[in-house]
Amino acid sequence: MTGSSAGQFIRLGETQRAPVEIHIDGESISCLAGDTLLTAMLLNGRRLRHSEFGDGPRAGFCNMGACQDCWLLLSSGERVRACTTEVRDGMDVVTREAR
Incomplete structure (x- = not known):
């Protein structure tokens, strides 16, 4: 996830919120309380997931829960929208299928 040279997003403000640690494909990343999953992932990388239809990496689209482009899977099996899930x-x- 963080193997990319830079994230898609850059945090410009609200830097004083409490830190939160999450795991993406087993790799720990730091984000802040109140961040959406989409924000946290794109601050630390260039994509959310690869399209299940074979048309490449996806980074979300509408950022308001309407387009269905940012569905992700938690290790618990729960599906969540990255743009509306804190x-x-x-x-x-x-984000990767088990091999």
Whole structure:
């Protein structure tokens, strides 16, 4: 996830909120309380997931829960929309299919 040289997003403000640690495909990333999952992931990388239809990496689209482009899977099996789901400390997101 963080293997990218830079994130898609850059945080410009609200830097004083409490830190939260989440896991993306087993890799820990830092974000802030109140961040959406989409924000946390795109601050730390260039994509949310790869399209299940084979048309490449996806980074969300509408950012308001209407387009269906940012669905992600938690390790618990729960499906969530990254753009409307706030991060929780210890959240564990899976973006790769098990091999």
